[in-house]
Amino acid sequence: MRATFAIQKFNPETDAHPHLEPYRLDVSWRGNTVLDALFQIKHELDGSLTFRASCRSAICGSCAMVINGRERLACQTLVADEIGRHPTIEVRPLKQMRVVKDLVVEMDPFWQKIGAITPWLTPKEGLGEVVIPQDVHQRFENVDACIMCGACVSACNSLEVSPGFLGPAALAKAYRFTADPREGERSERLTRLTQEHGVWDCVRCNFCVEVCPKDVKPMEAIIRLRREALHEGLTDHLGATHITAFMKIVRHEGRLNEARMPVAMVWPNLRRLLGILPLGLAMFLKGKVPPLWQRPIPGIRQIRRLFALREKSR
Amino acid sequence: MKYALFTGCAAKGACPELYQSATKVAQLLGLELTELKSAACCGAGVVGEGDPDLALAINARTFAQAEATGLPVMTICGTCQGVLSGANKRLKEDPATRERINGMLAPDGIAYGGTTEVKHLLWVLIQDVGLERLRKAVTRSLAGLRIAPFYGCYILRPSTNLGFDDPNNPTSLEMLITALGGERIDYSGRIKCCGFPLVLEQESMALAMSGDNTAEAKREGADCMVTPCPLCHMSLDIYQQRAERLRGERLDMPIFHLPQLVGLALGLSEEDLGLSRHMVSVAGAVTKLGGDSAP
Numbered sequence: 252m253r254a255t256f257a258i259q260k261f262n263p264e265t266d267a268h269p270h271l272e273p274y275r276l277d278v279s280w281r282g283n284t285v286l287d288a289l290f291q292i293k294h295e296l297d298g299s300l301t302f303r304a305s306c307r308s309a310i311c312g313s314c315a316m317v318i319n320g321r322e323r324l325a326c327q328t329l330v331a332d333e334i335g336r337h338p339t340i341e342v343r344p345l346k347q348m349r350v351v352k353d354l355v356v357e358m359d360p361f362w363q364k365i366g367a368i369t370p371w372l373t374p375k376e377g378l379g380e381v382v383i384p385q386d387v388h389q390r391f392e393n394v395d396a397c398i399m400c401g402a403c404v405s406a407c408n409s410l411e412v413s414p415g416f417l418g419p420a421a422l423a424k425a426y427r428f429t430a431d432p433r434e435g436e437r438s439e440r441l442t443r444l445t446q447e448h449g450v451w452d453c454v455r456c457n458f459c460v461e462v463c464p465k466d467v468k469p470m471e472a473i474i475r476l477r478r479e480a481l482h483e484g485l486t487d488h489l490g491a492t493h494i495t496a497f498m499k500i501v502r503h504e505g506r507l508n509e510a511r512m513p514v515a516m517v518w519p520n521l522r523r524l525l526g527i528l529p530l531g532l533a534m535f536l537k538g539k540v541p542p543l544w545q546r547p548i549p550g551i552r553q554i555r556r557l558f559a560l561r562e563k564s565r
Numbered sequence: 566m567k568y569a570l571f572t573g574c575a576a577k578g579a580c581p582e583l584y585q586s587a588t589k590v591a592q593l594l595g596l597e598l599t600e601l602k603s604a605a606c607c608g609a610g611v612v613g614e615g616d617p618d619l620a621l622a623i624n625a626r627t628f629a630q631a632e633a634t635g636l637p638v639m640t641i642c643g644t645c646q647g648v649l650s651g652a653n654k655r656l657k658e659d660p661a662t663r664e665r666i667n668g669m670l671a672p673d674g675i676a677y678g679g680t681t682e683v684k685h686l687l688w689v690l691i692q693d694v695g696l697e698r699l700r701k702a703v704t705r706s707l708a709g710l711r712i713a714p715f716y717g718c719y720i721l722r723p724s725t726n727l728g729f730d731d732p733n734n735p736t737s738l739e740m741l742i743t744a745l746g747g748e749r750i751d752y753s754g755r756i757k758c759c760g761f762p763l764v765l766e767q768e769s770m771a772l773a774m775s776g777d778n779t780a781e782a783k784r785e786g787a788d789c790m791v792t793p794c795p796l797c798h799m800s801l802d803i804y805q806q807r808a809e810r811l812r813g814e815r816l817d818m819p820i821f822h823l824p825q826l827v828g829l830a831l832g833l834s835e836e837d838l839g840l841s842r843h844m845v846s847v848a849g850a851v852t853k854l855g856g857d858s859a860p
Contacts, residue, residue: 319733319734320733320734320753321733336734408757408758408774409763409770411773411774411777412760412770412773412774412777413767413770451766451767452763452767452770454758454760454762454763454770454771454774455610455718455762456718456722456757456758457718457719457721457722457723458718458722458758460722460723461721461722461723461724461732474613474614477614478614478615478616481615488766489765489766489767490766490767492766493611493765493766494611494614494615495615497609497611497612497615498611498612498615498616501605501606501608501612501623505603505605505606506574506577506605506606507574507575507578507606507609508574508578509574509575509578509579510578512765513765516765516766530803530807533844534579534803534844537841537842537843537844538581538842539579539580539581539803539842539844540579541577541578541579548602548603548604548605549602549603550603553626553670553673553675554605554623554626556672556673557619557622557623557626557669557670558619560669561616561618561619561622561669565616
C-alpha cells in the first residue's frame with residue numbers, strides 16, 4: 252500500500268518557520284498505524300524526524316498529534332483508514348503548545364495546569380476504610396481513564412482565546428476529586444474552580460469530547476463541576492447567573508425570551524444595564540427584540556410542574 | 566414530505582427572519598410543516614447544566630407531542646438539533662432513563678414511546694429533498710458568490726449523538742452551496758465555535774471567537790457566510806460590530822441563515838427572506854447575484 256505523508260517539520264535552531272515535508276512510502280500491512288509509518292519514515296527516509304512515542308498501545312498518551320486536521324493518537328490511527336479519506340496524510344504537532352521540534356511540543360504548561368488543581372486526594376479527617384459503591388465510582392470512572400495525552404487541550408476553542416483557562420484535561424481531573432466521597436476539601440476546590448479561568452471559561456464547543464481517545468468527555472465533567480458549584484451556592488460568577496436566569500425564564504414562559512435574558516444577566520447593576528442598551532436599541536430597530544412579556548406556551552403548567560418536581564427532589 | 570416543525574426560541578425571538586425564510590422555502594419545496602406550537606425550549610444545553618433530568622423531561626414531552634402526530638421533527642436551529650439529538654438518543658437507547666423520565670411526565674398523561682425522529686432542515690434538504698431536485702429548483706444561481714460555510718458546534722459534535730456529517734470534515738453545507746451554484750470557501754473556522762454561549766457572561770472571549778472565524782473567512786475571500794444555527798447567526802451578525810471594535814479591523818461580513826441562502830437561489834424576494842432584519846447589511850452579497858428574484 253503506497254502512502255503519501257505531509258509531515259510538519261521544524262527545527263528551531265535552523266528554521267525560521269515550520270514547513271510540510273512530503274514523504275512517500277510503501278506501507279507493508281493494512282494494520283499499520285500512523286505511528287508505525289512515522290517509525291518507518293524515520294528508519295528509511297529521514298533520520299531527523301522527531302516525535303514522541305512509547306507504548307504503541309494507546310495507553311501512555313505520548314503520541315497525540317494532529318492527523319488530517321484532528322487530534323488523535325498516532326498509534327491508534329490506521330494508515331489504511333486515512334488513505335481512504337485523504338489522498339495525503341497530513342501530520343502536525345498538537346496546537347496551542349510551543350513546538351520543540353517537528354511533532355514534539357512543550358508539555359510543561361499542560362502539567363502546570365494539572366498541578367494547579369492539586370491532582371491528589373485530601374482525605375476527610377479521621378477517614379478509616381471506605382467502601383466506594385459501584386454507582387459512586389461510575390460517576391468518575393471515565394475521567395479516571397485520562398492518559399494526559401493533551402489532545403483535548405490542543406482542540407479547546409476557549410483556550411485559543413483565553414490562554415489562562417485551566418482547560419479540559421485539568422478540569423476533568425479536578426472533577427475526579429470533587430466527585431470522590433473521600434475528598435475532604437470539596438468546597439475549597441469548588442470555590443477555586445469557579446474563579447477566573449476556571450469552569451466558567453468553557454464555551455461548550457464539545458471539541459474535547461469529540462477528540463478524546465479515551466472517552467473521558469471532559470466537557471461533561473466541567474458541566475458537572477458547574478452544577479456542583481451551583482448546588483454549593485457558588486453563584487457569584489455571571490456563568491452561574493446565566494443558568495439560573497435561563498431556567499427561570501423557561502419555567503415562566505416555556506421558552507427563552509431573548510429580551511429578558513440580557514436584562515436578567517445585568518440586573519440590578521444600572522451601569523451594566525446602560526451598557527447593553529445601545530445594542531438592544533439597534534436590535535429593536537431591526538425588529539430583533541421580542542416583547543419583554545410574552546404569552547407562555549400552551550401547556551405551560553406541565554413545564555412549571557416539572558420544574559417544581561425537580562426542585563423538590565434536590 | 567411532512568414534518569413537525571420545532572422552531573426553537575431564536576426563530577421566534579431575535580431571529581424572526583429565520584422562521585420566515587424557513588417556512589417560505591419549505592412551502593416552495595413542498596415540505597408540509599405542522600408547527601409544534603406547545604413545544605418548550607430545548608434547554609440549549611443550559612437547562613441541562615442546571616438539571617439534566619429536567620432537560621430530558623422537557624424534551625421527552627416535545628418528542629411525545631411529535632410522536633402523536635406521527636411525523637418526524639424538523640429543526641431549523643443547530644443548537645436545538647444537537648440538544649434534541651442528544652436527549653433523543655438517551656431516551657431511545659436507555660429504557661431505564663426513558664421509564665424514569667416518563668414517570669415524571671405521567672401526571673399529565675404524557676409518555677414518550679421512543680419512536681420520534683429529529684432532523685435539521687439542512688439534513689432534510691440533502692436527504693429528503695435531494696441535491697438534484699434542489700439544483701433543478703434554482704432560478705437564480707448563486708454563481709459568483711463566494712460563501713463561507715459556518716456549521717456551529719451543536720450540529721457536528723459530539724458526533725456520536727448526531728451521526729450525519731463527519732465532525733472533522735463535514736460536507737453537507739459545501740454540497741448545498743455547490744448545488745445552489747455558489748462558490749464555497751474552505752477555512753479552518755468552519756467547524757469552530759462562534760462563542761455565543763459566553764457572549765452574555767464573558768463577551769470578550771465570545772467576540773474573539775466570532776471575530777477570528779469571520780476574519781479568517783474574509784481573508785480566504787468570502788463574500789458572505791452561511792450558518793444552520795441562529796445562535797451562531799447572532800454571534801456573527803449581531804455582535805460583529807463589537808468584534809470589529811475589539812479587533813480594530815473592519816469585517817463587514819454578511820451572514821445568512823441557511824434557508825435565506827436557499828431562498829435566494831430559489832428566487833424568493835428579499836422581503837420574503839427578511840434580509841432587512843440583519844445588523845450587518847447583506848446588500849453587497851445580494852447585488853453580486855445575477856438575475857432578478859421572482860415577486
